[in-house]
Amino acid sequence: MAQSTQEILEGLAEIVNEETGIDTGSVELDKSFTDDLDIDSLSMMTIVVNAEEKFNVRIPDDEVKNLKTVRDAVDFIAAAQG
């Protein structure tokens, strides 16, 4: 079942926190994963795999490079959930 933007954001923030230790409150929609949150490519992949499991979606390797901001990720997950 599709989740709201807020629910996805909160779930994603928990995943980011678990991987990087970044405070969940800092994971905001307009933040860039690399520039603002300082998340490197391998941590990003861990977040992606954990998000796939948590939100029951598939995020192909080719898509990961397009997920520049938290909003990009949330939108992708929401669209994939349909």
Added chain:
Amino acid sequence: MTVEALRPKGSGSIHPGTGASHARIWGLGGFRPERVVPNSELVEAIDSSDEWIQERSGIKSRRWAGPNDTVVSMSEAAARDAIAAAGIEISQIEAIIVSTVTHPYQTPAAAPIIADRLGLRCAAFDISAACAGYCHGISLANDMVRGGSAKFVLVIGVEKLTDFTDLTDRGTAFIFADGAGAAVVGPSDFPGIGPTIWGSDGSQWETIRQTESWLDVRDQGLGHPTIGMAGQSVFRWAVWSMAPVARQAIEAAGITPDDLDAFIPHQANMRIIDAMLKQLKLPADIPVARDIAETANTSAASIPLATERMLREGEIPHGGLALQIGFGAGLVYAAQVIVLP
């Protein structure tokens, strides 16, 4: 007109080969080139820093082959070391399997030349299974000893990756390095090599590969090819697809994770090792190979080099059980539990 049915000339049966009941690794050897290259020597070409490299790979330094070190010469040194450790004569080796992707001749293979350097005329051939090559070789050697094809088999994992590395490529320049590891596999009274869990996923062949085919190099006048890697995709596959393979190898050997004395994954990247450990949930007291910190990724050589170091430094016990898993370009993988020599 009738046609007579064809019949075999003789009885139609042949004598089966007779091998050993079991096989084990008798001895390990390694060759690490003399030149130590710290991260500081590489950072300028990739606009990076020692801290950046360590964060992304856990690599502090690596060994680079000197001008006189070749795939063949490094193999010979590792082989002599392994044969001495095994306590046998060179003449007892009846087959040589060399895993490499950096022997600079399309043909012939490196193995016959290495055999000649050792004064041998035995069966000798190369296999191409990249970073999983050593574990493929151990599996083949195990079957050859048990099948009666050879009493003692020398398995070599060797790479001179610096010949195929683009030092301006931020994804590989600090990862790849040089070295050779070798193992002697021979007959045993007990099972010393567990069942191999292996496979491939050729749909991902582009993930780690020579940047251009030899034909493109020729036809388009391209320069010397190097090996490129899609790091994120490799990371995902190595961690989340290989952890189940490692678990299968433990189960196939009929043991539990608590029985392991060592976990020796291919030394691809410390981040892969750490993430794989998290997935595997092995008991915390099992020593894990982290040779990558000072050796970087030597592809086919990484597992025997790491094992040899851990044994030499007393980190893991002779006669103990080690889970080894190789994974790499292909994509291909192989894992098995072995009894440490």
